[in-house]
Amino acid sequence: MSVFTPLQRDELEAFLAPYRLGRLRDFQGIVAGSENSNFFVSLEQGEYVLTLIERGPRQDLPFFIELLDVLHRAGLPVPYALRSEDGDALRELAEKPALLQPRLPGKHVVEPNPHQCAEVGRLLARLHLATREHILERASDRGLDWMQEQGPSLALSLPEDQLPLLRDGLAEIAELRPKLLALPRANLHADLFRDNVLFEGSHLTGVIDFYNACSGPMLYDLAIAVNDWCSHPNGEIDGERSEPLLAAYSALRRFTPAEAELWQPMLRVACVRFWLSRLIAAQRHEGKTDVQVKDPGEFHRLLSARQHPQSVLPFAF
Numbered sequence: 345m346s347v348f349t350p351l352q353r354d355e356l357e358a359f360l361a362p363y364r365l366g367r368l369r370d371f372q373g374i375v376a377g378s379e380n381s382n383f384f385v386s387l388e389q390g391e392y393v394l395t396l397i398e399r400g401p402r403q404d405l406p407f408f409i410e411l412l413d414v415l416h417r418a419g420l421p422v423p424y425a426l427r428s429e430d431g432d433a434l435r436e437l438a439e440k441p442a443l444l445q446p447r448l449p450g451k452h453v454v455e456p457n458p459h460q461c462a463e464v465g466r467l468l469a470r471l472h473l474a475t476r477e478h479i480l481e482r483a484s485d486r487g488l489d490w491m492q493e494q495g496p497s498l499a500l501s502l503p504e505d506q507l508p509l510l511r512d513g514l515a516e517i518a519e520l521r522p523k524l525l526a527l528p529r530a531n532l533h534a535d536l537f538r539d540n541v542l543f544e545g546s547h548l549t550g551v552i553d554f555y556n557a558c559s560g561p562m563l564y565d566l567a568i569a570v571n572d573w574c575s576h577p578n579g580e581i582d583g584e585r586s587e588p589l590l591a592a593y594s595a596l597r598r599f600t601p602a603e604a605e606l607w608q609p610m611l612r613v614a615c616v617r618f619w620l621s622r623l624i625a626a627q628r629h630e631g632k633t634d635v636q637v638k639d640p641g642e643f644h645r646l647l648s649a650r651q652h653p654q655s656v657l658p659f660a661f
């Protein structure tokens with residue numbers, strides 16, 4: 345189970361008291377998730393999620409809190425940091441930065457249908473439209489520079505037959521970097537996988553885990569989402585799911601010609617990013633049975649399949 349920092353009931357009760365949400369009924373470590381420690385917390389006044397931040401620079405936490413406040417005010421179904429009676433959103437528990445957020449309803453979908461994919465496209469467009477006029481600047485700590493820095497040494501850990509694909513991916517990123525960075529920008533979720541979205545039936549009820557959020561090209565968010573939501577097991581894109589996702593997005597924000605031109609490379613960039621981060625996580629947690637480690641090989645398959653165009657951006661709509 346991915347709870348890196350176990351909690352005692354009395355330390356949790358002391359932490360929760362300043363929120364004035366009533367007595368602690370129950371709490372439980374959350375198995376899903378691989379980066380932070382999360383707990384479902386049941387209090388007299390409702391259901392909440394406590395997150396202990398395990399990774400990443402502490403100085404960025406005010407950015408996440410502010411972004412979620414902006415998105416919450418824009419009516420998006422996101423968690424946001426509750427304030428203690430002293431007005432503090434970011435506190436400390438077990439020597440880790442800690443946030444208490446409302447628990448959102450719904451469940452993750454593993455095999456999304458076209459309607460759910462369209463909901464994801466709409467959600468992303470709303471996120472981008474809510475932030476693009478007043479972008480909260482934060483460079484991704486897993487952006488293009490990070491890929492260029494980490495890629496070559498991680499490539500050495502790969503089986504020889506996978507090496508050329510990663511090397512080509514990194515070379516393409518180096519070549520296209522100025523064009524990618526010139527694309528229209530907003531705030532991005534930058535990790536919109538199925539396990540970060542909640543649904544009740546076909547209704548999208550929550551988007552969680554904004555700890556990779558950053559500022560950057562909006563197209564990158566689409567590429568990350570299409571790769572995860574719309575891929576067949578062999579890595580190829582399923583048009584039955586990608587078309588509704590992209591069409592629902594473009595109904596709210598039209599793609600530009602530059603975005604249409606860079607769509608295929610952007611899908612590959614998003615593959616490289618998660619291939620690398622999964623390789624790092626697999627090395628870091630090797631041999632541990634209590635940490636959820638996602639398969640890096642999935643992004644090898646996706647990147648192989650992305651060598652040939654399978655999806656077109658509907659920019660001419």
Ligand SMILES: Nc1ncnc2c1ncn2[C@@H]1O[C@H](COP(=O)(O)OP(=O)(O)OP(=O)(O)O)[C@@H](O)[C@H]1O
Nearest residue numbers: 374376377378379380382393423446447448552553
């Ligand atoms: N606000 C919330 N409402 C409902 N459930 C939540 C909420 N926050 C987290 N969860 C649950 O906790 C799980 C883990 O949360 P999260 O994805 O944020 O963890 P993480 O370790 O940061 O994950 P990841 O591995 O995706 O980076 C989610 O899959 C979800 O089931």
Ligand SMILES: N[C@@H](CCO)C(=O)O
Nearest residue numbers: 535537556618622638
């Ligand atoms: N969503 C990521 C993990 C968190 O960044 C992945 O599936 O590799």
